[in-house]
Amino acid sequence: MAESTNTKNGQTQQISLGKGLNLGLRRALEDDPKVLLMGEDIGKLGGVFRVTDGLQKDFGEGRVIDTPLAESGIVGTAVGLALSGYRPVVEIQFDGFVFPAFDQIVTQVAKMRARALGTVSMPIVIRIPFGGGIGAVEHHSESPEAYFAMTAGLRVVAASNPVDAYWMIQQAIASDDPVVFFEPKRRYWDKAELDPDATPYPLYASRVVRQGTDATVVAYGPMVKTCLEAAAAAADEGRSLEVIDLRTLNPLDLEPVYASVRKTGRLITVHEASVFMGMGAEVAAKVTEKCFYSLEAPVLRVGAPHTPYPPSRVEEEFLPDLDRVLDAVDRAFAF
Amino acid sequence: MVTSRKGAGGKTAAKKKAGPKDPDLVQLLTPEGELVEHPEYSIDLTPEEYRGLYRDMVLVRRIDAEGTALQRQGELGLWAPLLGQEAAQVGSGRAQTAEDYAFPTYREHGVAWCRDVDPVNLLGMFRGVNNGGWDPNEKNFHLYTIVIGSQTLHATGYAMGMQRDGREAAVIAYFGDGASSQGDVNEAFVFASVNNAPVVFFCQNNQWAISEPNERQFRVPLYQRAAGFGFPGVRVDGNDVLACLAVTKAALERARTGNGPMLVEAFTYRMGAHTTSDDPTRYRDSDELEEWKAKDPILRMRAFLEKNGYADEAYFKDVDAEADTVAADIRHRCVTMPDPQPISIFDHVYAEPHPLMDEERAEYGAYWESFEGAH
Numbered sequence: 136m137a138e139s140t141n142t143k144n145g146q147t148q149q150i151s152l153g154k155g156l157n158l159g160l161r162r163a164l165e166d167d168p169k170v171l172l173m174g175e176d177i178g179k180l181g182g183v184f185r186v187t188d189g190l191q192k193d194f195g196e197g198r199v200i201d202t203p204l205a206e207s208g209i210v211g212t213a214v215g216l217a218l219s220g221y222r223p224v225v226e227i228q229f230d231g232f233v234f235p236a237f238d239q240i241v242t243q244v245a246k247m248r249a250r251a252l253g254t255v256s257m258p259i260v261i262r263i264p265f266g267g268g269i270g271a272v273e274h275h276s277e278s279p280e281a282y283f284a285m286t287a288g289l290r291v292v293a294a295s296n297p298v299d300a301y302w303m304i305q306q307a308i309a310s311d312d313p314v315v316f317f318e319p320k321r322r323y324w325d326k327a328e329l330d331p332d333a334t335p336y337p338l339y340a341s342r343v344v345r346q347g348t349d350a351t352v353v354a355y356g357p358m359v360k361t362c363l364e365a366a367a368a369a370a371d372e373g374r375s376l377e378v379i380d381l382r383t384l385n386p387l388d389l390e391p392v393y394a395s396v397r398k399t400g401r402l403i404t405v406h407e408a409s410v411f412m413g414m415g416a417e418v419a420a421k422v423t424e425k426c427f428y429s430l431e432a433p434v435l436r437v438g439a440p441h442t443p444y445p446p447s448r449v450e451e452e453f454l455p456d457l458d459r460v461l462d463a464v465d466r467a468f469a470f
Numbered sequence: 471m472v473t474s475r476k477g478a479g480g481k482t483a484a485k486k487k488a489g490p491k492d493p494d495l496v497q498l499l500t501p502e503g504e505l506v507e508h509p510e511y512s513i514d515l516t517p518e519e520y521r522g523l524y525r526d527m528v529l530v531r532r533i534d535a536e537g538t539a540l541q542r543q544g545e546l547g548l549w550a551p552l553l554g555q556e557a558a559q560v561g562s563g564r565a566q567t568a569e570d571y572a573f574p575t576y577r578e579h580g581v582a583w584c585r586d587v588d589p590v591n592l593l594g595m596f597r598g599v600n601n602g603g604w605d606p607n608e609k610n611f612h613l614y615t616i617v618i619g620s621q622t623l624h625a626t627g628y629a630m631g632m633q634r635d636g637r638e639a640a641v642i643a644y645f646g647d648g649a650s651s652q653g654d655v656n657e658a659f660v661f662a663s664v665n666n667a668p669v670v671f672f673c674q675n676n677q678w679a680i681s682e683p684n685e686r687q688f689r690v691p692l693y694q695r696a697a698g699f700g701f702p703g704v705r706v707d708g709n710d711v712l713a714c715l716a717v718t719k720a721a722l723e724r725a726r727t728g729n730g731p732m733l734v735e736a737f738t739y740r741m742g743a744h745t746t747s748d749d750p751t752r753y754r755d756s757d758e759l760e761e762w763k764a765k766d767p768i769l770r771m772r773a774f775l776e777k778n779g780y781a782d783e784a785y786f787k788d789v790d791a792e793a794d795t796v797a798a799d800i801r802h803r804c805v806t807m808p809d810p811q812p813i814s815i816f817d818h819v820y821a822e823p824h825p826l827m828d829e830e831r832a833e834y835g836a837y838w839e840s841f842e843g844a845h
Contacts, residue, residue, distance in 0.1 A: 197634060202661070203657070203660045203661055203664060205653075205657040205660065205661075207623065207653060207654055207657055208623055208654070208657030208658065208660065208661050210623075211620065211622075211623025211624060211626070211627065211654055211657065211658070212623050212624075212626050212627030212630060212658075212661050213627060214623065214624045214627055215573075215623065215624040215625060215626060215627020215628035215629070215630065215631065216627040216628070216630055216631045217627075218606070218612070218624065218627070218628050218631070219627070219628045219630075219631025219632060219635070220631060220635075221631055221634070235653070238617065238620070238654075239620065239623065239654075242617045242620065243615075243617070243620055243624070246601070247613075248818055248819065248820070248821060249601065249818045249819050250600075250601045250602040250603075250613055251602060251603070251604070251605065251606060251613055251818070252600060252602075252603050252604075252605075252817075252818050253817065253818035253821075254604075254605035254606065254607070254608075255605075255606060255607070256821045258821075287819050288819050288820070290820070290824075310821075310822060311821035311822055312820050312821050312822055312824075339825075385826075386824050386825045386826050387826070388825070
């Protein structure tokens with residue numbers, strides 16, 4: 136790949152989502168000597184997705200740390216490093232491997248500040264590649280974001296595109312709160328133009344990524360692209376969909392969603408996680424509460440069935456896609 | 471105040487040359503109050519320092535008893551007594567410098583005392599007015615951790631931070647025999663080992679993880695486990711304050727000087743219940759308790775002071791009186807501790823502004839205020 140490795144020349148460049156994260160991490164390491172990266176295989180290998188490629192070489196083994204293969208240990212020691220003044224950025228190799236660290240994240244990372252009555256902070260970023268569609272074996276394609284979003288004390292965000300990946304990772308690292316940072320692994324190779332001198336969009340804000348008038352579609356992470364494709368297809372059929380990238384799952388930023396629904400009267404939520412107890416349920420409940428008299432149809436949710444992630448030969452049927460989104464749009468108009 | 475054996479000439483206290491029954495157990499003071507020699511560890515304190523350790527243990531036991539009494543009278547929801555573990559906590563506590571950092575479980579009231587933490591701070595969580603509530607950096611004493619073993623990883627990470635900053639200090643991680651089965655504790659051993667982190671793992675093996683005895687947790691003596699992780703482990707008589715002090719001091723100094731982690735197993739006994747909610751008569755024999763009463767850490771220190779003429783009856787009475795004064799003060803400050811305002815639950819969840827906190831603070835606040843007589 137003929138991608139530049141720095142962002143300081145002020146020129147726009149074509150980057151992949153993975154590269155955006157890499158450049159963002161690099162800039163965070165440059166800007167703050169307290170920033171540390173920790174994870175399995177993130178050093179010489181550059182991580183299994185190469186997100187940390189070249190960083191250990193340039194910043195040393197003391198700042199880009201190949202950890203033992205123990206997720207609770209990684210997050211637990213990150214807590215101690217944070218207490219001693221560092222800003223650890225932890226890489227969890229795959230979504231399904233975060234669970235050994237779940238205890239530390241929920242019982243310690245999330246609650247430490249409240250426990251200490253605000254005398255300490257937990258500026259930890261936990262990066263998790265999530266979602267399916269890459270033909271992987273079990274535990275490599277899951278969407279566990281709702282577990283984290285429902286935990287008070289954590290912030291949860293999901294990047295959907297290369298430019299957001301570049302800025303959001305830096306903003307998450309600069310946050311004094313712990314941030315669980317979801318990366319759409321099947322979009323790591325998607326490309327976009329990055330202007331490193333641009334003013335970044337705020338981290339904890341959702342964003343209208345396609346204007347429309349007939350129905351609102353809300354998504355985040357890997358499903359944003361799917362929904363944009365669905366909106367393009369719907370346009371061919373004469374329907375104008377407004378697509379909103381939530382970007383932040385805790386806190387939720389729903390004002391743009393309310394404004395959109397008041398305009399369109401219809402809402403479809405989309406994520407790869409199961410419909411049952413997924414993020415879409417919270418969005419639907421809030422929109423029903425705030426936009427009750429604007430709704431022309433019930434809020435409809437698109438997601439996965441309530442089953443374990445299936446063998447990859449049937450994941451295309453399991454995962455929401457353009458057709459499932461358009462089917463929900465049709466049903467919303469059938470009311 | 472701890473010296474190596476080679477430089478320990480001119481002692482004032484009489485010593486006899488007889489080791490403990492367990493050859494691997496480091497003991498410097500027998501249950502009868504006799505000093506004994508050990509090939510690796512020794513101690514030579516001034517009479518004032520010996521008295522100080524005794525005073526610490528008496529005060530800590532009294533504070534602990536007050537905690538139990540406050541719970542029995544409904545002023546605390548729960549208390550986790552340290553009865554019987556005073557020597558392990560005071561010995562290891564006094565081994566630390568102000569720059570060192572301790573990560574406790576929820577039973578380290580004696581360590582807190584040694585680190586100059588106000589005992590009333592410890593009561594907040596047991597009374598239900600906070601979930602910890604002190605600034606850990608004020609005395610380098612982390613918050614009590616209730617999830618078993620989690621803090622050993624925090625301690626290891628903190629030590630890795632110290633290592634990066636080049637601080638001349640070490641971390642001590644407290645845990646119990648039950649916690650030794652937790653993944654986190656074993657992961658902490660791995661992380662500490664491969665990073666050569668300046669952390670001392672101090673296990674108070676009090677023989678009982680609530681109702682489960684040692685044989686339900688391990689089949690190899692705990693201190694021997696360290697070898698498998700690549701650092702030394704030592705078993706010390708946990709009811710011998712002098713041995714706990716000497717061994718912990720050496721372990722911390724070893725860590726401070728770049729020699730990596732060490733495991734100290736303080737072999738002791740939980741003379742009381744696991745917590746005030748527990749009933750040990752359901753699972754252990756009173757014979758066992760009687761046997762350990764004979765090894766009481768305070769009685770042996772008192773015998774030592776008496777035998778060597780370091781303290782007299784008037785001194786012991788003064789310490790008892792001081793203990794009662796401290797307990798009365800704690801009691802008063804406990805029962806007058808104000809309940810938190812309900813609205814305060816939103817205050818410290820996040821460091822930065824969070825819209826849901828603001829929204830719910832306003833909504834719940836208005837709802838609670840709507841009741842007659844609401845504060």
